[in-house]
Amino acid sequence: MSAAIGWSSGKDCCMALIRARAAGHDVQVALTTLNEAFDRVAMHGTRAAILRAQAAAAGLELMEVPLPWPCTNEVYEARMAEAVAALKARGVDEMIFGDLFLEDVRDYRIRQLEGTGLTPVFPVWGTDTAALAAEIAETFDTRIVTLDPNKLPESFAGRGLDAALLAELPDGIDPCGENGEFHTCVLDAPCFSAPIPATRGETVIRDGFVYSDLVL
Numbered sequence: 001m002s003a004a005i006g007w008s009s010g011k012d013c014c015m016a017l018i019r020a021r022a023a024g025h026d027v028q029v030a031l032t033t034l035n036e037a038f039d040r041v042a043m044h045g046t047r048a049a050i051l052r053a054q055a056a057a058a059g060l061e062l063m064e065v066p067l068p069w070p071c072t073n074e075v076y077e078a079r080m081a082e083a084v085a086a087l088k089a090r091g092v093d094e095m096i097f098g099d100l101f102l103e104d105v106r107d108y109r110i111r112q113l114e115g116t117g118l119t120p121v122f123p124v125w126g127t128d129t130a131a132l133a134a135e136i137a138e139t140f141d142t143r144i145v146t147l148d149p150n151k152l153p154e155s156f157a158g159r160g161l162d163a164a165l166l167a168e169l170p171d172g173i174d175p176c177g178e179n180g181e182f183h184t185c186v187l188d189a190p191c192f193s194a195p196i197p198a199t200r201g202e203t204v205i206r207d208g209f210v211y212s213d214l215v216l
Contacts, residue, residue: 003094003121004029004063004087006109009046009054010184011142011161012098012124012176015132017058018191019123020096027096030060031083033076037069044183045146045211050198053216057192063087080112088117096121100129100178133175137162141188141195147210151181158200158212185214 003020007013007030020027032051033042040047048064055062065083067076084095095118099106106122113120124132136142142161147154152173159165161184166175173181188195201213 001026001093002029002091003027003096004031004092004118005060005096006098007032007051007055007060007062008098008183009041009044009051009186010098011136011140011186012100012178013096014058014098014140014186014189014191015136016096016098016123017060018189020121021191023123025094025096025121025123028061029063029087029092030055030058031063031065031087031095033065033067033080035069036066042067042071043146044185045213046185047214047216049216050185050196050214053196054186054192057194057196058189059191059193077112081116084113084116084118092118094119094121096123098124100124100127100132100176102178129174129176129178133161133166134163136176137166139190140186142184142186143200143212143214144182145185145212145214147177147182148180148208149205149210150208151179154203154205154210156182157203157210187214 003025005027035042065079110120144159147157198214198216201215203212
């Protein structure tokens, strides 16, 4: 069976790719939503150039879904439905997701794929996030590119997700940021053929979130 993966540029989808392939899923396509106004990954803020470098390094064909800014949920769902139909038309049977424990998000994905012919797969679902974060810190080069300053100090933006950072996370912060505390971009991982050569750029506050840019 051919599979696609919901690709955000971050650590959880990257780990989901590794585990899915290890379990025998033939993951060929990365599906990513891009903010049309900024040419960046929606929510994470990763530049499209880095996204494309990631896909090439991971051996994935990239399917980009452009979204307007701002974007209503109706427009989002319509464009995602078109993308899913295109995946099915080319023979994709499974959709891989990197969700960890948010049941409402998982249930939403399952509902959205009902009747499409694509089966949702959640390779990292239920994994202990402390153990997962420790594994990622040891084996990935991951940077915090977006954070919610109401949950995490701005000083964490742009830092690498390593053992030292995990030890400094305030109480109540999920070590994988699953509750929206932060989002990441992976520059190297065991599934990449080569590291992504990126440097840290400007840090800005926009729409209530802190963004730390990475430049290819």
